């Protein structure tokens with residue numbers, strides 16, 4: 001099986017996981033992976049991620065021109081291309097509307113409270129962007145202030161985008177953040193979580209950075 005075929009199968013699998021775990025509804029969400037320098041495989045527009053077929057994947061170049069595929073590429077392809085062009089260290093991107101994380105995005109409440117070591121180790125800081133209409137050039141621009149040093153972007157009044165060195169990492173970050181958003185919500189109902197002290201946060205951040213550099 002070629003790298004392109006394997007990537008198409010993996011995107012289908014991630015789409016199914018997003019849907020089954022309730023992280024998207026209807027035709028929400030989009031998934032992409034860099035298959036060659038300047039070639040991005042991305043999900044088609046307007047299709048349920050639970051029913052994708054590997055043959056439906058679209059390949060676009062770094063200007064958004066279609067190289068392969070019959071369907072129309074995701075309406076958020078500009079956001080995906082923007083992430084790859086600004087982050088040479090990443091190879092995959094997942095966007096969904098997970099309910100707890102999106103509720104924080106809708107309320108304009110960041111998910112940056114340092115409560116759980118796992119989030120600091122596996123994700124790092126989670127950006128909260130300014131609102132930008134979906135599918136417009138304003139959306140990639142809204143990531144700009146955070147692009148160099150964040151792996152997760154909470155899109156105001158919209159949803160969540162995560163990036164990673166492969167599809168598994170980008171997906172796991174999204175799932176982990178949704179779990180964290182749920183815990184944060186519950187902790188707020190209990191009167192608020194105790195935050196980790198600064199020394200511990202710095203120690204955990206140093207561990208994450210050392211694993212990236214290894």
Ligand SMILES: [Zn+2]
Pocket residue numbers: 029095096097134158159
């Ligand atoms: Zn969206």
